[in-house]
Amino acid sequence: MSELKDLQYLSGFGSEFESEDPRCPGALPQNQNTPQKCPYGLYAEQLSGTAFTAEREENRRTWFYRIRPSVCHRPYTPIPSGNFIPEWDKIKSTPNQLRWRPFDIPSVATDFVDGLNTVCGAGDPRTRHGCAVHVYACNASMTDKAFYNSDGDLLIVPQLGVLNVTTEYGKLIVKPNEICVIQQGMKFSVEVTGESRGYILEVFDGHFVLPNLGPIGANGLALPRHFLTPKAWFEDRQVPAGYRIVCKFQGHMFQAIQEHSPFDVPAWHGNYVPYKYDLSKFMVINSVSFDHCDPSIFTVLTCPSTKPGMAIADFVIFPPRWSVQEHTFRPPYYHRNCMSEFMGLIQGSYEAKEEGFLPGGASLHSIMTPHGPDAKCFNTASNAKLIPERIAEGTQSFMFETSLGLALTEWGYQTCQKVDPDYHKCWGGLKKNFQHDSPAA
Numbered sequence: 001m002s003e004l005k006d007l008q009y010l011s012g013f014g015s016e017f018e019s020e021d022p023r024c025p026g027a028l029p030q031n032q033n034t035p036q037k038c039p040y041g042l043y044a045e046q047l048s049g050t051a052f053t054a055e056r057e058e059n060r061r062t063w064f065y066r067i068r069p070s071v072c073h074r075p076y077t078p079i080p081s082g083n084f085i086p087e088w089d090k091i092k093s094t095p096n097q098l099r100w101r102p103f104d105i106p107s108v109a110t111d112f113v114d115g116l117n118t119v120c121g122a123g124d125p126r127t128r129h130g131c132a133v134h135v136y137a138c139n140a141s142m143t144d145k146a147f148y149n150s151d152g153d154l155l156i157v158p159q160l161g162v163l164n165v166t167t168e169y170g171k172l173i174v175k176p177n178e179i180c181v182i183q184q185g186m187k188f189s190v191e192v193t194g195e196s197r198g199y200i201l202e203v204f205d206g207h208f209v210l211p212n213l214g215p216i217g218a219n220g221l222a223l224p225r226h227f228l229t230p231k232a233w234f235e236d237r238q239v240p241a242g243y244r245i246v247c248k249f250q251g252h253m254f255q256a257i258q259e260h261s262p263f264d265v266p267a268w269h270g271n272y273v274p275y276k277y278d279l280s281k282f283m284v285i286n287s288v289s290f291d292h293c294d295p296s297i298f299t300v301l302t303c304p305s306t307k308p309g310m311a312i313a314d315f316v317i318f319p320p321r322w323s324v325q326e327h328t329f330r331p332p333y334y335h336r337n338c339m340s341e342f343m344g345l346i347q348g349s350y351e352a353k354e355e356g357f358l359p360g361g362a363s364l365h366s367i368m369t370p371h372g373p374d375a376k377c378f379n380t381a382s383n384a385k386l387i388p389e390r391i392a393e394g395t396q397s398f399m400f401e402t403s404l405g406l407a408l409t410e411w412g413y414q415t416c417q418k419v420d421p422d423y424h425k426c427w428g429g430l431k432k433n434f435q436h437d438s439p440a441a
């Protein structure tokens with residue numbers, strides 16, 4: 001494997017970056033984007049992440065200075081899409097609470113792309129509206145193979161195994177408890193060192209942004225400087241046997257062969273970039289008096305819809321923290337939500353479900369489906385002494401929360417064989433405690 005230790009990154013969110021591989025000083029044109037002849041005989045190529053005319057705050061594009069333009073490839077041909085496919089209209093949806101046991105890791109050699117499986121989703125990549133939830137499970141590196149997604153952005157949440165990600169912008173190492181976002185059109189290749197598994201949120205509408213902070217003020221939650229973007233790194237490598245560029249286009253997989261590595265960018269500048277973020281850096285804000293805050297207080301990134309405050313998808317985490325609320329039932333409340341809640345567990349356990357919800361597994365509570373703490377959690381938390389308490393040291397669960405109605409794929413509901421038929425029983429022990437003659441405090 002290539003040298004992936006001690007990487008250095010550019011820091012900031014939504015910034016205008018520029019980067020040159022130190023092996024090619026001066027590769028970046030200084031005064032314009034498209035000189036008649038670029039330094040070192042490079043080709044200039046723009047990657048647009050928003051419409052040319054998008055408002056200035058939202059406008060995203062990057063200029064690559066590369067050895068060959070990306071167009072130097074043979075025609076695309078369809079390849080099997082496997083279980084990585086937006087077919088969520090094949091089976092009838094269910095409003096039931098769903099929980100998945102940890103997803104299997106293949107026993108045969110499988111790379112990151114071949115190990116992608118779609119669990120549920122909504123909308124349509126053609127009309128550029130919707131989102132999808134995938135899991136990946138793999139054990140082999142992608143060799144002479146890169147992937148890009150025409151349909152939207154991928155927010156990748158590793159749960160097991162380190163992802164060594166090479167992109168056109170340079171390299172990223174992404175470990176469990178970190179996430180990375182690879183946006184629409186960005187080519188990347190993943191090397192792994194062993195069994196690897198994780199979750200992916202794909203959004204078709206637009207890009208992830210940091211949530212507004214409102215009364216929190218200028219600082220808090222995920223801090224912009226903790227978002228890390230690769231520094232330029234390139235290889236000038238011929239691959240006569242063929243380098244495979246795989247893409248998902250309108251929900252289907254295609255491949256184009258070329259005779260060189262696509263990671264041939266000695267310099268780039270722009271604000272349309274891949275990035276990673278370490279979840280342990282999240283500045284947790286919560287109630288220090290009483291009651292349970294809505295989980296939106298833990299939003300790391302949000303992909304907004306056109307309706308203010310109503311996301312296509314939020315990425316929310318439940319990090320280790322102090323719990324100090326007085327005269328309060330501290331765990332999550334019972335509720336019914338107008339949003340869909342897909343949850344996964346990276347490590348440790350989740351306070352509302354100490355049992356049954358396991359690292360590498362998942363749950364889905366659909367729009368208006370009742371859910372909340374299991375009976376054991378209710379009984380324990382209702383009687384606990386309310387001293388300041390550290391919640392779930394070393395834990396990290398997360399939620400993909402969407403305003404869209406997530407529907408299941410055949411793989412998610414049946415083929416994966418991980419749906420736990422007994423999930424509903426975790427609420428079975430909730431007793432009637434009503435005592436008419438003793439009103440609550």
Ligand SMILES: O=C(O)Cc1cc(O)ccc1O
Pocket residue numbers: 293294295331332333335341352365371372399
């Ligand atoms: O359902 C869940 O476990 C997620 C969740 C957590 C919380 O603290 C409040 C509401 C909520 O939906």
Ligand SMILES: [Fe+2]
Pocket residue numbers: 335337341365371
């Ligand atoms: Fe919930």
